[in-house]
Amino acid sequence: MHQYIVNASIQILPxxxxxxxxxxxxxxxxxxxxxxxxxxxxxxxxxxxxxxEEVMKVINAVNEHLFNRHCNEWITSIQLQIRSGGDITGDEKVEKFR
Amino acid sequence: MHQYIVNASIQILPxxxxxxxxxxxxxxxxxxxxxxxxxxxxxxxxxxxxxxEEVMKVINAVNEHLFNRHCNEWITSIQLQIRSGGDITGDEKVEKFR
Amino acid sequence: MHQYIVNASIQILPxxxxxxxxxxxxxxxxxxxxxxxxxxxxxxxxxxxxxxEEVMKVINAVNEHLFNRHCNEWITSIQLQIRSGGDITGDEKVEKFR
Amino acid sequence: MHQYIVNASIQILPxxxxxxxxxxxxxxxxxxxxxxxxxxxxxxxxxxxxxxEEVMKVINAVNEHLFNRHCNEWITSIQLQIRSGGDITGDEKVEKFR
Structure with missing residues (x-):
C-alpha cells in the first residue's frame, strides 16, 4: 500500500x-x-x-484495548476512504462547506 | 413517535x-x-x-431530489439515533471532547 | 418518488x-x-x-415499535439503494455469486 | 488479540x-x-x-488489490463484531430465523 494520507471514520458500538x-x-x-x-x-x-498503516494501527489498538479490558462484545464500524494515486483528507471534503 | 430531538447522520454514495x-x-x-x-x-x-418527522422529511427530500434529477443509482447510508424518553443531540455526544 | 423496487439493509443497534x-x-x-x-x-x-414507500413504512414501523416498547436508546443503521430509472433487487446483486 | 472467531461485513464503494x-x-x-x-x-x-488476524488480513488484501489495480478512489465499509471471551459467528446470529 502507498504512503499517502487516507481518511477513516471509526465508530464503536458496544x-x-x-x-x-x-x-x-x-x-x-x-x-x-x-x-x-x-x-x-x-x-x-x-x-x-x-x-x-497508521490508521490500521489505530483501529487495531482500539480493538486490542477493548479485548484487554474484557468488553463483552462490540461492533467496530469503520469507513476507510482511500485514493490510489494521492492523499485524501477530511478537510478536502468539507472545507467548501465550512 | 415522540416529538423529542433525534440525531441522524446521512451519507450519499452515488x-x-x-x-x-x-x-x-x-x-x-x-x-x-x-x-x-x-x-x-x-x-x-x-x-x-x-x-x-423532520429528519425523515429531510431524508425523503434528498432521495426525491436525486430521483428527480435522474441520478442513475445511489446508496443513502443513514444512522438514526433515537431515545424513547427524551432528546438526543450531537452536542451531548461530543461536547466533553471539544 | 417512483414505484420501482428499492433495496435496503436495516440494522438495529440498541x-x-x-x-x-x-x-x-x-x-x-x-x-x-x-x-x-x-x-x-x-x-x-x-x-x-x-x-x-413500502420500505420507509417498514423502517418507520420498526422505530415506532421500539419507541412504543420504551427501548431506552438505539441506532437504526440503514442503507437504501435506489435506481432512478428502474428496479434494484438483492438477487440482481448476488445471483452471479450463488 | 485472541484467536477466537470474529465476524465482519465488508462493503466496497468505489x-x-x-x-x-x-x-x-x-x-x-x-x-x-x-x-x-x-x-x-x-x-x-x-x-x-x-x-x-485472518479477517484483517483479508481486509488489507482487498485494499491492497484495489491500490495495485489503480482503482481511483474507494470507501471500504467494515463492521467487525468481536466478543472478548469467545467466538461470534454469523450462524449464531441468524440460525433461529432460517
Whole structure:
C-alpha cells in the first residue's frame, strides 16, 4: 500500500449490559486521542487521518484495548476512504462547506 | 413517535459514471442545508438534528431530489439515533471532547 | 418518488442496559417479518425489498415499535439503494455469486 | 488479540468514473473468495469469519488489490463484531430465523 494520507471514520458500538455503552466508547476515543494521528470527534464517529498503516494501527489498538479490558462484545464500524494515486483528507471534503 | 430531538447522520454514495460522484453529494448536502434543521457537515456524512418527522422529511427530500434529477443509482447510508424518553443531540455526544 | 423496487439493509443497534441488546434486535426483526415485503435476515442486517414507500413504512414501523416498547436508546443503521430509472433487487446483486 | 472467531461485513464503494463501480466490487469479492476463510456474499456486503488476524488480513488484501489495480478512489465499509471471551459467528446470529 502507498504512503499517502487516507481518511477513516471509526465508530464503536458496544453490545454489553455491565456498563453503559458510552463508557466503552469514551475509552475507545481516548485510545484514538493518544495515537498521535490527526482526529476529529463527531456525534457518530471519530474521523482520523494518516497513512494506511497508521490508521490500521489505530483501529487495531482500539480493538486490542477493548479485548484487554474484557468488553463483552462490540461492533467496530469503520469507513476507510482511500485514493490510489494521492492523499485524501477530511478537510478536502468539507472545507467548501465550512 | 415522540416529538423529542433525534440525531441522524446521512451519507450519499452515488453509483454513477456520468458525473463525478461528489457532484451528486454536493447537491444532496445543499438539500440538507436548505431544509431548515440543524446540520453539521463532516468528512463522511452530514449530521442533522430535529424531530423524527423532520429528519425523515429531510431524508425523503434528498432521495426525491436525486430521483428527480435522474441520478442513475445511489446508496443513502443513514444512522438514526433515537431515545424513547427524551432528546438526543450531537452536542451531548461530543461536547466533553471539544 | 417512483414505484420501482428499492433495496435496503436495516440494522438495529440498541444502546441499553436493562435487557440484552439482541432481545430488541429480535423484536425489530419480527416487525420486518410481519411487514409483508420481501426480506432476508443476515448476520449484520436484514435486507428488505419493496417500493420506496413500502420500505420507509417498514423502517418507520420498526422505530415506532421500539419507541412504543420504551427501548431506552438505539441506532437504526440503514442503507437504501435506489435506481432512478428502474428496479434494484438483492438477487440482481448476488445471483452471479450463488 | 485472541484467536477466537470474529465476524465482519465488508462493503466496497468505489468513487470512480472510468469503469462501472460494480466491476471493482466484483474484483474485491474475488479476493475475499480466494482468501481461504468462510464468507457469505449478501446484497450490500460480504460477511466473513475467521480469527481477528485472518479477517484483517483479508481486509488489507482487498485494499491492497484495489491500490495495485489503480482503482481511483474507494470507501471500504467494515463492521467487525468481536466478543472478548469467545467466538461470534454469523450462524449464531441468524440460525433461529432460517
Amino acid at each position: 453490545v454489553v449490559q455491565d456498563r453503559h455503552p458510552y463508557e466503552w466508547v469514551d475509552e475507545a476515543i481516548a485510545i484514538i486521542q493518544n495515537a498521535g494521528i490527526k482526529y476529529e470527534i463527531g456525534p457518530f464517529a471519530t474521523v482520523v487521518e494518516g497513512t494506511y | 453509483v454513477v459514471q456520468d458525473r463525478h460522484p461528489y457532484e451528486w453529494v454536493d447537491e444532496a448536502i445543499a438539500i440538507i442545508q436548505n431544509a431548515g434543521i440543524k446540520y453539521e457537515i463532516g468528512p463522511f456524512a452530514t449530521v442533522v438534528e430535529g424531530t423524527y | 444502546v441499553v442496559q436493562d435487557r440484552h441488546p439482541y432481545e430488541w434486535v429480535d423484536e425489530a426483526i419480527a416487525i420486518i417479518q410481519n411487514a409483508g415485503i420481501k426480506y432476508e435476515i443476515g448476520p449484520f442486517a436484514t435486507v428488505v425489498e419493496g417500493t420506496y | 468513487v470512480v468514473q472510468d469503469r462501472h463501480p460494480y466491476e471493482w466490487v466484483d474484483e474485491a469479492i474475488a479476493i475475499i473468495q480466494n482468501a481461504g476463510i468462510k464468507y457469505e456474499i449478501g446484497p450490500f456486503a460480504t460477511v466473513v469469519e475467521g480469527t481477528y
